[in-house]
Ligand SMILES: *[C@@H]1O[C@H](CO)[C@@H](O)[C@H](O)[C@H]1NC(C)=O
Ligand SMILES: *[C@@H]1O[C@H](CO)[C@@H](O)[C@H](O)[C@H]1NC(C)=O
């Protein structure tokens with residue numbers, strides 16, 4: 001079903017290319033939609049903020065491009081979700097995006113990009129594809145984040161920074177502070193939006209299909225399908241077109257967001273910005289990351305990657321992979337969850353809250369608001385419901 005859908009996408013993209021012509025610079029989009037083709041640095045520049053690009057090298061040689069909107073204030077690190085990138089903090093435009101709001105409030109804004117996404121595909125060595133893509137969210141938490149945090153603290157001569165993560169951006173925070181607990185003291189506070197660790201109660205429509213296909217995914221990953229949710233120009237053009245308000249095939253956009261995220265009303269996304277938002281996602285990640293999340297759902301716990309019994313014994317000295325020790329996370333935490341979130345469910349967040357020792361604040365958005373997962377960063381109401389709160393928390 002999923003694969004048929006991919007094929008359909010390619011056919012429609014082709015038709016759109018014929019219609020608009022691939023040589024036209026803006027692919028037939030009017031000026032206000034020209035942001036579709038802007039990367040993080042260009043988006044920041046377009047809105048007249050200063051921008052810096054920094055290269056972080058991890059201890060295992062991965063090259064990460066992170067961006068900064070420099071200010072004298074407290075450094076704040078913004079960490080994107082799965083298969084996503086730093087773009088996600090800018091695509092709501094200058095008045096509503098968290099990155100710009102924080103810069104306006106005087107914070108020194110740093111934008112993370114995990115290994116494997118479209119900005120962070122380099123490595124110091126010439127690795128084979130198989131070697132390069134051999135990572136999951138664990139390495140993002142245990143290697144990318146420490147290198148990034150140390151880099152920022154050294155560049156700013158600060159002893160601590162504040163952390164804001166969304167979805168997988170919270171997962172890798174849990175990995176960091178449980179596997180490398182000395183990092184707890186390098187963080188003032190962490191604001192965790194739609195936190196994801198245990199995902200026993202996930203409700204997205206495709207989860208049963210994914211679970212049943214676990215063996216097939218493992219097989220595909222072993223056979224060389226290293227990357228998932230990758231970013232490419234055709235897909236960007238496809239999204240920008242079918243998700244356009246005027247698109248006669250907008251139902252395709254709705255269908256995709258429903259099957260992937262359980263999102264039934266695209267109307268919750270700012271209409272005219274939707275082509276810009278959807279053309280910036282996805283940004284790519286490893287198949288192993290996706291498999292690791294799926295394992296969490298299948299095994300009903302938040303554990304290290306399962307390689308099968310024999311290799312587990314070699315790597316972990318145990319048949320089953322060890323759990324991430326949430327009790328070691330003593331950074332002050334603020335959690336924001338929503339009753340209408342099908343990925344970060346309030347049932348799972350309840351278990352998290354029982355296991356995390358230092359939650360200083362918890363916000364639960366109720367059913368009346370009907371606030372879904374992607375709305376935390378991409379929704380029309382994100383600025384009012386989320387960004388306002390984040391700025392308030394960071395200022396106190
Ligand atoms: C990198 O390795 C591949 C084979 O894995 C080889 O074909 C290529 O020439 C190498 N590139 C460099 C710059 O060494
Ligand atoms: C991938 O990483 C695991 C764990 O670090 C290691 O055991 C395995 O040999 C690696 N595989 C490849 C192809 O590099």
Ligand SMILES: *[C@@H]1O[C@H](CO)[C@@H](O)[C@H](O)[C@H]1NC(C)=O
Nearest residue numbers: 364365366367368369370385
């Ligand atoms: C849900 O939240 C909104 C906004 O915080 C509030 O106004 C409303 O009273 C709440 N509804 C219920 C049933 O708790």
